[in-house]
Amino acid sequence: MRAIILAAGLGLRLQLPPGEQFPKCLLQFDGVSLLERHLQMLETAGxxxxxxxxxFQPGLVEAELKRINWPHPVEIVINPRFDLGSVLTVHTVADPLTRGGDVLLMDADVLYDERILNALVAGETVNRLLIDRDFEAGDEPVKLCLKDGVPVELRKQLAVNLEYDTIGESVGFFRFREETAQRFAQIVAGYIDSGRSNLPHEEAVRDLLLERSQVFDTADVTGAPWIEIDFPNDVVRARAEILPQLQPLVTVPR
Known part of the structure; x- marks a missing residue:
């Protein structure tokens, strides 16, 4: 199983002063960067x-990797047009995406409990979505809608006449089987070829879900603490509300 962590963006919505911006995966909570948390929990999960x-500023992330001294090689792929949409970043990792085996596609700007990752990696090869039914309504959350257990929508804005029986927020982590990852890469390439590089990669995931060529299961992680960090208030909430609920990080014996 391979984890692809998307950490290319500028994080403009954090509203940091000019010249003080840095990749969001370097945000620290209780002295540990989001990147280090990702790597530690991935290693614990095998x-x-x-x-x-x-x-954006890849040298800072590489310096953090060196500081962490994670004992496994990390492949780095650079998207020079990081100012465009995340679908272009996914396109830049087409090779590792389609290299074989199950793939975890993960946003880097998420502070989350180990139960989130455990739900994603559990079991044999599978396509999996994560849904949190306890979410704040509004325009920002990416909603995942199901009907009879089948995904029928993955978007911030829902059609008025959409029929579904379950709705929640998508955690922003996806698991793809080998053949599904290959099909996803083809859809992403179509976005690039048609001049839609400025779109979020969730739009391509949505297309994959709605074409029904692959079967997905959905793991319900309602009750497990997590937060995607986009705005200054998200940082405040992460420190005050989410961090105290997280299980202590487990260090794998070397």
């Missing part, structure tokens, strides 16, 4: 094949 998709 995932040591990791690809980092970088763009």
């Amino acid at each position: 995932v040591t094949d990791v690809v980092l998709a970088l763009g």
